[in-house]
Amino acid sequence: MTSRSINQDLIRPKIAILGAGLMGRMLAVSLMEDYQVELFDRDCGDAKQSAAYLAAAMLAPLAESADCSKEIMQLGARALQQWPDFLSKLTEPVFFQKKGSLVLAFEQDLGDLELFKSRLKGDEYELINSLEIKEIEPGVNARFNAGLLLPNEGQLDNRGLLLALSKTLKDSGVVWHKQAQVTRVTPAGESPMYHCEGHEFSQFDWIFDCRGLGAKEDAMSDNQVNKPLAQLRGVRGEVIRLHAPNVTLSRPVRLMHPRYPIYIAPKEAGVFVVGATQIESEDSRKPTVKSALELLSACFSVHRGFAEAEILAIESGCRPAYWDNEPKIKVSGNIVSVNGLFRHGYLLAPVMVEQCLHLLKGTEKSSVVTKIMPLLMVKDG
Ligand SMILES: Cc1cc2nc3c(=O)[nH]c(=O)nc-3n(C[C@H](O)[C@H](O)[C@H](O)COP(=O)(O)OP(=O)(O)OC[C@H]3O[C@@H](n4cnc5c(N)ncnc54)[C@H](O)[C@@H]3O)c2cc1C
Structure with missing residues (x-):
């Protein structure tokens, strides 16, 4: 300066x-x-x-719209356009990508995928089959027969x-x-x-x-x-950071699951952020065994390569929210x-x-x- x-x-x-x-x-x-x-x-x-x-720092206006207002989705889409310009003003480069998000569900949970799709407040998504899933994310579990690709979403490296x-x-x-x-x-x-x-x-x-x-x-x-x-309240979230250099996911993946919906956000250098629980509590304790088991088993079910991943951190914190x-x-x-x-x-x-x-x-x-x-x-x- x-x-x-x-x-x-x-x-x-x-x-x-x-x-x-x-x-x-x-x-x-x-x-x-x-x-x-x-x-x-x-x-x-x-x-x-x-x-x-x-945070996982996913920039996912459409995926989030399943559970938020259309206005938040529209503002998020506007912000996504603004991020590259904002980042260009910083003195250090920051990992930012816009390769979309992939939403997956196992056969028995296709109803959850259908419900998720019906709640989206925009239509910029593609229904894809097992072959198409394999083409864009070859490493994921071959048992996924259907998914949704939301091509216009992004993410960055929060830290x-x-x-x-x-x-x-x-x-x-x-x-x-x-x-x-x-x-x-x-x-x-x-x-x-x-x-x-x-x-x-x-x-x-x-x-x-x-x-x-x-x-x-x-x-x-x-x-x-x-x-x-x-009127502010905290909404607890637990998140796991993994180092898994052999796992090849190129974009954030969300798994639809009736008990523990999760996301896996691949960052640079083989690091993955797996999250996150959403619990109506300001409990500031460290993550629970139940949450860790849910997050880890769900992520292992998406990609077997996570079996050998190194656990870098299991952390918890609260999101600041109004009612x-x-x-x-x-x-x-x-x-x-x-x-x-x-x-x-x-x-x-x-x-x-x-x-x-x-x-x-x-x-x-x-x-x-x-x-x-x-x-x-x-x-x-
Ligand atoms: C597990 C998890 C996953 C998330 N994933 C995503 C995601 O994928 N995408 C997304 O868009 N968002 C995500 N978020 C949400 C996002 O992280 C928050 O919305 C965002 O960080 C809020 O920003 P903030 O600056 O308001 O608050 P914060 O980032 O919490 O910053 C508040 C700052 O204020 C300081 N402070 C507090 N009290 C005082 C005081 N009395 N005096 C001085 N300093 C004080 C704190 O030290 C802190 O540095 C996630 C959050 C969590 C917890």
Whole structure:
């Protein structure tokens, strides 16, 4: 980043971003040229306390539409177009692919595949037979007789992205307060304030609260401003990372199964992310034996090559969600909360950033994002 003069910095509005998980980092990179950005996170910069660190980072608007609104699907499709441009601005390359998703079911579970198909809110898919499955994914279990190919879906490497964002911010000289637990966000006259490690500051023009589920703790205090955040809940997910250099899957595979639907997302260098359970609980314990058995046996049933895979990690965490499982940008004066990304953080992040940029320019009412999903942004008063 070019060094700026003190005068240039004086005229750039100041923005605090609370939470340096997925949204916080993406926003910081998008704002750092035109604003003086300071990031705050309770972790040491490794993102290990974020949902973003665990995610499979599938960019699957159509597959997800089986269980979400048409608007989320449309925003996800828009975001998928924006990802390559966003990634090109980072100082490090990030694994990104758009080879589609494959949805499979064994003969006895074809009813689940049919049900899944009937719930899709778009028609960009192809029904494929066993020969076609073998052609595009030769390594999968030969017992699959039918599947759905969703050719327009993508995925990226979540941990590679988090690192590349961090490196880009560091190279650009963005101030990043680490191990900075933000305990309350309160409005104070014209200038917003936040409380961090017992200190109060009021020198920011805008505060973007991107603390994910961490914002819920604030909402549980007596702080009226953040009462709406009290509707946040965590949805537990367990995920397994495997190293399986002999397994040849070239795109994310979803297995329809009545008890444990799973996905397997192949990343670079023989790494696979297998996930994820979806449990209505904020239980923060490590993954259970039951979940590990379900994920591993389902993935072994898709590809026998997983028998010799090395288990790199079995992890759990919570997705930040509102009760309708839809994201919200809540604006209260100069405090903007971006939250509730549920299982769609990577799917939607570029359009969430796009809408925040509109808000700062005052053009949010006429944005394409508003046209697609009018209720995404909620303003006080
Ligand atoms: C198992 C699993 C699989 C997933 N798979 C996918 C997928 O395939 N595709 C997809 O699109 N999405 C997926 N997601 C969802 C995605 O990860 C989330 O939607 C996304 O990470 C939310 O981003 P966020 O920035 O709002 O929150 P987070 O990524 O959780 O970041 C919040 C940050 O705030 C910080 N913080 C919290 N409280 C405080 C505080 N008081 N003070 C300072 N800092 C604080 C945390 O340390 C963290 O760094 C998955 C999630 C999980 C758990």
